[in-house]
Each structure stands twice: as C-alpha cells, then as structure tokens.
Amino acid sequence: MTFKATVLTLYPDMFPGPLGHSLSGRALDKGLWQLETSQIRDFATDKHRSVDDTPAGGGAGMVLRADILAKAIDAAAPDTDPRPRILMSPRGKPFTQEKAHQLASGPGAIIVCGRFEGVDQRVIDARNLEEISIGDYILSGGEIGAFTMLDAIIRLIPGVMGNMESADTESFETGLLEHPHYTRPTEFEGRGIPDVLTSGNHKQIAEWRHDQAERLTAERRPDLWQRYLADSGGQ
Known part of the structure; x- marks a missing residue:
C-alpha cells in the first residue's frame, strides 16, 4: 500500500513545492508516496469560473460554494475511496504527532485547501470533512497547512527516513x-x-x-x- 495524497486547491501550481525536496522529495521520486492535485475551479459552471459567493446573513469576505467543492471532492474520491477527507481549517482539531502516525499508516488522504472567509458548512457535513488545524493563527489558505501536515506524515512512512531511531x-x-x-x-x-x-x-x-x-x-x-x-x- 502506497500513501497517496490528493490535494484539492485553487493553486495546484504550488505543489509539490517544499514537498518536492529533501526527504519527502526523494521519497516521492522513489514512489514511496504519491501526490496529485485537483483544481477546484475546474468544477465551476459559469464563464468566469467562480467558486465563491457572498456569505448568507451578510458579513465580510466570500465563502467557497458547497456545490462546486462537492463536485471536486466526488471526482477526486468516489464513495469507495477509503482515504479520510480532511479540510485544513483554523477551527479544526489540532494536528498532532499521534495523528501523523495514524495517517502515515493508512492509504493516504484527500486534503481540501480552503480559501476566502471559509467553506460552506453544508459540504463539510455532506462529505464528512474532518477539519484539522496546524496552529492558532490564520493563513491565507489551506495550502501551507497541507504542506506542514504532509511533511510530518511522509517522514514516518517506512523507507523515507534512513534511521527511524532518530524519529523515535x-x-x-x-x-x-x-x-x-x-x-x-x-x-x-x-x-x-x-x-x-x-x-x-x-x-x-x-x-x-x-x-x-x-x-x-x-x-x-x-x-x-x-x-x-x-x-x-x-x-
């Protein structure tokens, strides 16, 4: 079983980014893990390829639409896909070393990188997205969080680190x-x-x-x- 990460993002060109270097990069080249990206905007339906809209109830910012993101998730991960679905979110449960071990021992992850003011709650509920946070601060989007989380996971995959004793x-x-x-x-x-x-x-x-x-x-x-x-x- 090879760990496979599928990242849903508005900026697929950001990947693999730092994950293409050092331990994770060498492991990617060796096929010890796999990475694919999906452009959320490809699932927009209007000529402007819009993926967001104003928040219901008013307020600042824009919200990523549930219908468009749901299509992106369904295309990347059908119901039979066993990988957990994760949304990088500042309100999520804190990411821990224990969680890194848990994910590293599994088949991979579907990782949604939010943008704007947030993601429509209905798609979070309908697609069972697990919200995970890498810290008590706000980033411009979920991509940096995804880099951090994946780096912590990948180094725990067997064969990635030369000396696992150092990790212990x-x-x-x-x-x-x-x-x-x-x-x-x-x-x-x-x-x-x-x-x-x-x-x-x-x-x-x-x-x-x-x-x-x-x-x-x-x-x-x-x-x-x-x-x-x-x-x-x-x-």
Whole structure:
C-alpha cells in the first residue's frame, strides 16, 4: 500500500513545492508516496469560473460554494475511496504527532485547501470533512497547512527516513520535547559540550538526555508537562 495524497486547491501550481525536496522529495521520486492535485475551479459552471459567493446573513469576505467543492471532492474520491477527507481549517482539531502516525499508516488522504472567509458548512457535513488545524493563527489558505501536515506524515512512512531511531526520540514522540544536541567542534566561542556526552557511559547519557527533556518540557510547554505527568502517574 502506497500513501497517496490528493490535494484539492485553487493553486495546484504550488505543489509539490517544499514537498518536492529533501526527504519527502526523494521519497516521492522513489514512489514511496504519491501526490496529485485537483483544481477546484475546474468544477465551476459559469464563464468566469467562480467558486465563491457572498456569505448568507451578510458579513465580510466570500465563502467557497458547497456545490462546486462537492463536485471536486466526488471526482477526486468516489464513495469507495477509503482515504479520510480532511479540510485544513483554523477551527479544526489540532494536528498532532499521534495523528501523523495514524495517517502515515493508512492509504493516504484527500486534503481540501480552503480559501476566502471559509467553506460552506453544508459540504463539510455532506462529505464528512474532518477539519484539522496546524496552529492558532490564520493563513491565507489551506495550502501551507497541507504542506506542514504532509511533511510530518511522509517522514514516518517506512523507507523515507534512513534511521527511524532518530524519529523515535524526537519531540512529541515520548510526550516530551527533545533534549539538546551537540556535535563538533568541542569548543565553540568558549562553550563546551557537557562532559557526560563525551564520557562513553551510555546509561548516564540516556539519563542526562531524559532529564534535559523533562526540564525543557516543564519550562516551555507546561501543557505537555502536565499531560506527561498524568500519563506517567506523576513519576
């Protein structure tokens, strides 16, 4: 099973963009995952290829029409398509490392990139779109969010990363932020590498890294720290 992403967007030329480089780009070239785009505007019915209209009830901005987006979704993903349907949305559930793992182990995803003021709620309900957010801020459209989400997913697909052990210790994989890293030179502007890391004592190194991860998480992400304490029974 190869992970296949289908992105519905008004700007298909934006893809693969950053996903065509580095790990994800090499994996795309190797066929470890697939990417296709669909131009939502192709499903417009008027001569101006309009895809939006004014919001019901008044207000600023424009809204992506339900009928046009539904046609685009149906063409990209018939009812028999097992892939989840995702709408990049600032009001969606926060995207997490756990969600990245879940999606990476599946057949792929249909990703709708919204624009304008939003998407007509009726198509969200009728086509069972799962709303996902990459953070508490507003972007010009869902494409940047799609890049971020796909990058996090693709690197977890078997064969994409050369050393999966490095992924196992990254931030959020253990419920903690990642410990500090050091490499050569041994001295940089009067700053050295902590002695424990050059001691050769792997047990002490592991303990130091864990302690540092706990310290950083408690300082920088008290929300994660409280969750970590609850999951570990307060130990």
